[in-house]
Ligand SMILES: O=C(O)CCC(=O)C(=O)O
């Protein structure tokens with residue numbers, strides 16, 4: 001399941017963050033954090049996460065994502081990597097690759113889900129689409145500023161070359177409480193259905209039964 005989530009960051013926060021990320025001095029070659037095979041095809045830049053200003057923003061953006069109700073429902077996060085800010089200037093791209101299955105050095109986490117939170121308006125740059133290779137063919141994503149895509153880390157994907165302007169994004173990875181993507185999707189669908197049921201008829205007996213089943217499936221499948 002691939003899901004797009006709108007308005008993770010509001011316009012005011014986006015303006016402050018993109019202003020902060022406008023300093024060239026912050027950025028280093030993205031190849032520093034790529035696995036050996038992805039390094040071959042990675043041509044982008046990343047903000048040095050140890051800079052004090054960037055450290056605060058990583059925390060703030062990570063929290064905004066973690067708190068989002070739709071993200072909670074779709075990802076059921078156990079742990080998340082710190083958010084990473086990336087920049088693609090004209091000519092930069094990231095060729096086809098699959099993300100490392102385990103990340104995080106001393107405190108490793110399994111990457112179940114990857115996300116890209118778009119920080120620039122799509123009309124301000126050309127190219128820079130995130131392409132995912134799914135069983136239904138290639139899907140292209142270029143979302144409004146403040147929106148994010150959440151996709152299985154098992155997906156082959158790439159970022160198309162930027163041909164005008166700059167593409168700024170926040171990216172990261174999630175280890176889910178629910179390892180199996182099919183199980184995670186069942187929980188997402190049940191949760192969506194019970195919320196709609198609640199809106200239609202309040203806390204009915206049917207709502208209670210779906211809620212009970214959802215909770216019990218979570219108990220069956222959850223790894224924590
Ligand atoms: O920027 C993106 O949309 C994805 C970046 C990516 O694939 C990665 O850093 O592994």
Ligand SMILES: [Fe+2]
Pocket residue numbers: 097098099114157
């Ligand atoms: Fe990737």
